[in-house]
Every structure is written in C-alpha cells, then in structure tokens.
Amino acid sequence: MPTSGNPSLAPHSMLLQLPNELLGLVMRSSSTPDLLSLCLTSRLMYGIASRALYRIVCISNEGQLGLFIESVKSGLTYSQLSPFPLYLKAFIIQKHHLKLSEKLSPALDSLLPEFHNLQHLDLVLSDGGAHFTHMLAHANFPRLEVFRYCPQSENASFLAPFLNRHPTIAHIFLSDIHRDSLRHLDPVCLPNLRTYTGCRNYISALVGGCESVRQLAVYDISVYAIPALGALPALHTVVLLSLLGVDVPPIVEAIATHAPHIRNLSFQRIKESAPYAGFSQDDVEQIARSLERFPDLAELEFPAPEEDESVEIDTTQDPETVKSWSQACRSLRSISLNGKCWLIK
Numbered sequence: 001m002p003t004s005g006n007p008s009l010a011p012h013s014m015l016l017q018l019p020n021e022l023l024g025l026v027m028r029s030s031s032t033p034d035l036l037s038l039c040l041t042s043r044l045m046y047g048i049a050s051r052a053l054y055r056i057v058c059i060s061n062e063g064q065l066g067l068f069i070e071s072v073k074s075g076l077t078y079s080q081l082s083p084f085p086l087y088l089k090a091f092i093i094q095k096h097h098l099k100l101s102e103k104l105s106p107a108l109d110s111l112l113p114e115f116h117n118l119q120h121l122d123l124v125l126s127d128g129g130a131h132f133t134h135m136l137a138h139a140n141f142p143r144l145e146v147f148r149y150c151p152q153s154e155n156a157s158f159l160a161p162f163l164n165r166h167p168t169i170a171h172i173f174l175s176d177i178h179r180d181s182l183r184h185l186d187p188v189c190l191p192n193l194r195t196y197t198g199c200r201n202y203i204s205a206l207v208g209g210c211e212s213v214r215q216l217a218v219y220d221i222s223v224y225a226i227p228a229l230g231a232l233p234a235l236h237t238v239v240l241l242s243l244l245g246v247d248v249p250p251i252v253e254a255i256a257t258h259a260p261h262i263r264n265l266s267f268q269r270i271k272e273s274a275p276y277a278g279f280s281q282d283d284v285e286q287i288a289r290s291l292e293r294f295p296d297l298a299e300l301e302f303p304a305p306e307e308d309e310s311v312e313i314d315t316t317q318d319p320e321t322v323k324s325w326s327q328a329c330r331s332l333r334s335i336s337l338n339g340k341c342w343l344i345k
Helices: 007-012 020-028 032-039 043-053 062-078 083-087 104-114 133-138 153-164 200-206 226-231 248-258 281-291 318-328
Strands: 056-059 090-093 120-123 146-149 171-174 195-199 215-219 237-242 264-269 299-301 334-337 340-343
Touching: 056 062, 062 104, 104 133, 133 153, 195 200, 200 215, 200 226, 226 248, 248 264, 248 281, 281 318, 318 334, 318 340
Parallel strands: 056 090, 090 120, 120 146, 146 171, 171 195, 195 215, 215 237, 237 264, 264 299, 299 334
Antiparallel strands: 334 340
16 A cells, blocks of 8 residues: 655555545454554545544443543534544443443433434443433434343333334344343334344333334243234244243243244253253143144254253154154254254255
C-alpha cells in the first residue's frame, strides 16, 4: 500500500483513487492499529477508517466501559464530529457477570440513546443493578435488529413499549437471570422477528404480533407455556434448554397437540443442569405415540450425557428406539440420541 508523508503527493496515491465503498470494505477487515494509523493520514482516510474503527464496541470490564463513556462524552461536549453516534452499529457487553458501579450504570443508561444507528444491542448483565430504564423509555434505534436484555420488575412498564417502537428487531434474547425478574410481558408487535431466545414467561407476549417467528429457544419450558406455540404459524424450530431437567414425554405430547407443524425439535442441556438419566421403555413408547402426530418433523434431538456424569446410560436399545420413532414419524430424517446421530433414509 503506497503512502507518503508529503501532502503534495497524496492526490497521486493509488489508495485515494479507489472508490470509498471499496476502501470501507477493506478497512472492515483491518486491525485496530492499522485503522488508527489510517486515521492520521488524511481527512478522507479519517472519515472512512472511523466508520470501521467505531463500528463495533465490545465491553469486557469496567475500565473499558469507563474509557468508552469518557471518550463519547468528550466528543459530544467539545465537537459535533464525534464518530460514535454516527458510526456505532453494535454495542456488546461481552462479560455478563460484569457489575457496573453506581456511577457507570446511569452514565451508560443516559448515553445509549445517542447511538441512533445501532443495529445490535447486547445488555445482558447478571448484575440486577443495571436497569437501563432511561434507555427503554427514550431510545429510538430505527435500524435495530438484535436486542439482548435481562428484564426486571423495576422497569416492567417500559420494556414492551420499547420493543414496539422497534419493529425492525429480528432477533431477541430475554434472559431470566434475576430472581426479581419480570414474570409477565405485555403484548409486543414485532413483524420482522425471526428468532426468540429466553424465558418461557414471555412467549405469550409474542402471540398476535410476532407471527413471523421461525425459531424459539426456551429455558425450562412447561406444558402450560406450550399452547402459545400454536399461535405462531411460521414456527419451524423449537429448542428447549433445560436448567432443571424436564419430563420429556409430556412436553413432546403437548407440542404435538398445539404445534404439530414444526420441523425441528431439540432438547438441549445447559451447564450445571440436572443429570440426564435417559429414557425408560414407557417413555420411548409414549414419545412414539406423540411423534405420530407430527406430519413434517424432520429432525429430533435429545441431549447427550456428559462424560463425567455418575449416571450410566444404557445405549444397547438405542437402535430399536430409533427404529420405533422413525416408524412413528415417517418424515423424520435424523434422530440424535445419547451422543449419536442416526440418519434415516
């Protein structure tokens, strides 16, 4: 890449003859030090490199967050050319156990609405002290596509209106980390929503206004939450994430009753979840009866036992189990059971 320290030679640089759009694509793959160097070469390079440099902000600790807040506030105070509000597309808190101080939490809350071009906003924190009430009440991100958050009872009245102001949201994650978390969510209308991951308590809020949902990943589902799945006509994938362990046969039966149109059904375990004990013969037969009611189910997945678990799983009957289930549901193309994937012809 030819460069020159002589400003009079800058117009003749091959780099400056390339279209700005092409330069922007190249800079998105450049390292941070390279982008910082480009910012120092010319006003043109600063304008293009800034977009890539400040496009994504990932926070791993309080020190980084403090510097970020200080930098943005300084730019807003002393210059109308601060790059963050213009170019920031994604703000992500990478460490969910991060505990925000009483000073940083409200500072970030008041600052987030300034980033009007955000497309990805990840605010999942196990610290119950970070509510982001101001942001929920006042922010408007016209291009927001991904939203990750931990609902809390303190700002229950603000969450549904915030979501309804952002019909562009396509992927949403609502965690249930806090003991005092929100137990009910008012109805939301997200016509572009494709995937929902999170607590079972909020599924009913999707009914009626989120008919384009194609995938649900739900923590500790219960048979009482499953009827809502039938009101999601585009739903084709259901992933059930277990923290406490679930009684699988009644869950499969309930899904067969209320959402037989799905194509993929997966039971997955989460770290430190209850031990997996496999299926009894009665379980196998009950699941087979339920599978008969799925006309288009293609993939069925059950969790594999952990290597260090004390419970020993008998897998000698797995071939017969797979045969029974595949005969019950002729549309099945694969069954994952006890760590092995069976392809069905």
